[in-house]
Amino acid sequence: MKYTLRLSVHTAEGAIIRILGLVERRGFALARVDTTSPEDNGHLDMELDVVSAERSIDVLMRQLDKLFDVSHVLHLQSDTRRLVLKKGEAC
Amino acid sequence: MNGAQLIVACLETEGTEIVFGYPGGAIMPVYDALYDSSLKHVLVRHEQGAALAADGFARATGKVGVCIATSGPGGTNLVTGIANAFADSVPMVAITGQVATPLMGTDSFQEVDIFGITMPVVKHSFLLRDVADIPRVMREAFRIAAEGRPGPVLIDVPKDVAAAQTDLHPLLAGPQQQVAGADAASIRKAGELVRAARRPVLYAGGGIVIAQAVEAFRQYVELSGIPVVTTLKGLGSVPTRHERCLGMLGMHGTRAANQAVQDADLLVCVGARFDDRATGKLDGFAPKAKVLHMDADPSEVGKLRAADVGLLGDLSKNLAQLPAPVDIEAWQAQCERDKVEHQNRYDAPGTGVYAPALLRQLSEEADERLLLTCDVGQHQMWVAQHCEISSPDRHLTSGGLGTMGFGLPAAIGAQLGTPDACVVCVTGDGSIMMNVQELATIKRYNLPVKIVLLDNSCLGMVRQWQDLFFDGRQSEVDLSDNPDFVRVAESFGIPAFRVDRRDQVDDAIQTILNSDGPVLAHVQIDPAANVWPLVPPGMTNSTMMDEA
Numbered sequence: 274m275k276y277t278l279r280l281s282v283h284t285a286e287g288a289i290i291r292i293l294g295l296v297e298r299r300g301f302a303l304a305r306v307d308t309t310s311p312e313d314n315g316h317l318d319m320e321l322d323v324v325s326a327e328r329s330i331d332v333l334m335r336q337l338d339k340l341f342d343v344s345h346v347l348h349l350q351s352d353t354r355r356l357v358l359k360k361g362e363a364c
Numbered sequence: 365m366n367g368a369q370l371i372v373a374c375l376e377t378e379g380t381e382i383v384f385g386y387p388g389g390a391i392m393p394v395y396d397a398l399y400d401s402s403l404k405h406v407l408v409r410h411e412q413g414a415a416l417a418a419d420g421f422a423r424a425t426g427k428v429g430v431c432i433a434t435s436g437p438g439g440t441n442l443v444t445g446i447a448n449a450f451a452d453s454v455p456m457v458a459i460t461g462q463v464a465t466p467l468m469g470t471d472s473f474q475e476v477d478i479f480g481i482t483m484p485v486v487k488h489s490f491l492l493r494d495v496a497d498i499p500r501v502m503r504e505a506f507r508i509a510a511e512g513r514p515g516p517v518l519i520d521v522p523k524d525v526a527a528a529q530t531d532l533h534p535l536l537a538g539p540q541q542q543v544a545g546a547d548a549a550s551i552r553k554a555g556e557l558v559r560a561a562r563r564p565v566l567y568a569g570g571g572i573v574i575a576q577a578v579e580a581f582r583q584y585v586e587l588s589g590i591p592v593v594t595t596l597k598g599l600g601s602v603p604t605r606h607e608r609c610l611g612m613l614g615m616h617g618t619r620a621a622n623q624a625v626q627d628a629d630l631l632v633c634v635g636a637r638f639d640d641r642a643t644g645k646l647d648g649f650a651p652k653a654k655v656l657h658m659d660a661d662p663s664e665v666g667k668l669r670a671a672d673v674g675l676l677g678d679l680s681k682n683l684a685q686l687p688a689p690v691d692i693e694a695w696q697a698q699c700e701r702d703k704v705e706h707q708n709r710y711d712a713p714g715t716g717v718y719a720p721a722l723l724r725q726l727s728e729e730a731d732e733r734l735l736l737t738c739d740v741g742q743h744q745m746w747v748a749q750h751c752e753i754s755s756p757d758r759h760l761t762s763g764g765l766g767t768m769g770f771g772l773p774a775a776i777g778a779q780l781g782t783p784d785a786c787v788v789c790v791t792g793d794g795s796i797m798m799n800v801q802e803l804a805t806i807k808r809y810n811l812p813v814k815i816v817l818l819d820n821s822c823l824g825m826v827r828q829w830q831d832l833f834f835d836g837r838q839s840e841v842d843l844s845d846n847p848d849f850v851r852v853a854e855s856f857g858i859p860a861f862r863v864d865r866r867d868q869v870d871d872a873i874q875t876i877l878n879s880d881g882p883v884l885a886h887v888q889i890d891p892a893a894n895v896w897p898l899v900p901p902g903m904t905n906s907t908m909m910d911e912a
Contacts, residue, residue: 286491291483298484335663341488341508 288342368393374502377534388434391461393526409801415445420774436474447485451764455514464524487515545681561630570597571635573756580680593621614642619706648904727751739771739795769798860884
């Protein structure tokens with residue numbers, strides 16, 4: 274099953290490698306990684322395609338959300354239905 | 365003031381009184397600053413000892429443990445201790461020296477990317493590239509280490525940043541954020557689950573003591589009368605002698621605890637995480653039970669077992685909102701019958717020392733000051749199965765990582781953090797050799813740590829598994845050429861004595877408990893002794909092996 278996640282990330286040293294390492298360590302394969310920095314404001318947008326046959330995307334979102342450099346995690350389910358995880362919430 | 369002096373000033377501002385460490389090249393500016401500081405620095409004999417002592421200090425006191433090491437091998441030697449703290453959610457700040465920023469990335473002497481190496485085993489980490497960041501980073505490190513689900517935070521300090529001049533000052537901690545309880549709708553659903561249950565079980569984990577919710581949990585046990593099973597780290601959430609306590613669940617749990625979970629219609633998981641050592645085969649764990657999962661960490665709810673209701677936030681507040689179940693008298697009686705029927709026996713034949721009986725007697729004869737630390741292996745499980753444990757912070761054990769070598773440095777940290785405690789380190793002949801050098805630390809600071817070394821001349825738990833599951837092919841587990849541990853201890857200046865027979869145990873326990881200073885009891889036990897009962901790997905907790 275492939276999922277697309279969009280993250281808002283504070284551009285601290287190590288932030289990107291921390292996110293990518295967590296995704297793979299928690300049993301997801303990375304199929305695509307895009308990063309853009311729309312403004313020079315210390316944040317970048319990150320979009321990931323992640324793949325797992327059996328692991329829960331909800332749990333991965335909460336694990337990513339725990340990272341201190343991640344301010345938002347968004348699961349792009351379709352153009353019309355989006356699930357936003359606010360900091361500290363369960364799905 | 366330079367950066368190193370500012371770091372030490374920040375530690376003092378955070379209320380740190382003791383740090384554990386080992387000096388070296390890149391961290392020398394910090395050690396120079398420590399020379400003039402009010403902090404007590406405990407010089408260990410290996411950096412792993414520093415991290416594990418900081419861990420033991422944190423578990424015993426609830427405060428953030430601090431360890432310091434130099435760059436390169438100093439940092440890498442900390443890694444096991446940092447991972448241990450991560451696996452067991454222990455608040456820790458680890459400070460490492462780093463080569464100067466112009467040398468970083470050039471493979472210079474004692475350079476290693478400790479920031480990168482530790483990334484999977486820290487709650488967060490910082491690489492200090494600017495002296496101006498020190499006050500913010502130090503404050504954030506202590507906040508992150510302690511808040512929510514605690515964990516280790518690493519701060520890597522390049523030597524030139526430590527030497528740079530600054531006129532900044534430490535930041536003061538702001539008011540502590542109050543953690544709210546769960547939302548009203550979730551509380552209502554949880555209450556409905558509890559009221560509907562006829563066979564509920566409380567599954568108590570290490571999160572209870574971390575959340576400072578032991579008192580609230582005990583009040584709920586008294587109010588509800590629900591039988592309690594605990595994880596390894598949850599032991600003592602209610603005293604193990606409490607009438608509702610069925611003991612530890614899982615691979616080496618009690619039959620009563622495992623049977624109760626398998627029969628339960630509601631599992632109230634309080635600060636636990638469905639670890640594989642507790643659940644056995646996951647899809648056969650508590651097969652008839654709905655799950656109410658209470659945890660501070662949102663990512664744990666539903667991670668391994670779907671929860672019918674999850675309660676996030678402050679454990680004490682949430683426990684106080686739960687109702688008592690109704691009509692569970694028959695279930696309570698069934699659990700009590702199982703507990704009595706399968707209670708431990710201590711009448712082993714022979715004249716040799718029976719380790720479970722010795723440990724049981726030791727914990728019964730000790731007073732409320734007893735604080736146990738364990739290493740990892742058979743003796744660790746015997747402590748969990750047989751010792752009376754009054755509170756989780758009086759039983760320090762490496763649960764998640766299973767770190768052989770934890771016991772001795774953890775005892776050092778615990779003794780320094782709680783000077784009035786009677787700290788007893790229960791170790792094995794395999795484990796003690798992992799950090800035996802810390803006997804020198806015990807001697808140097810004259811710490812009254814008692815060591816009970818259960819010696820079966822082999823790696824007992826591995827040998828047991830090889831006998832049971834690898835056709836008895838005992839591969840690389842023989843330790844019959846161990847040193848003379850009495851002479852080893854005495855060479856460090858620590859009194860020691862041997863216990864070879866059962867009729868020596870009474871006197872040995874009195875000597876251990878009544879010695880003013882440190883002492884090591886070298887106890888020879890049966891090399892063939894096993895830990896029973898046992899859930900074989902890959903089986904459900906209904907399948908428990910016992911001694912033939």
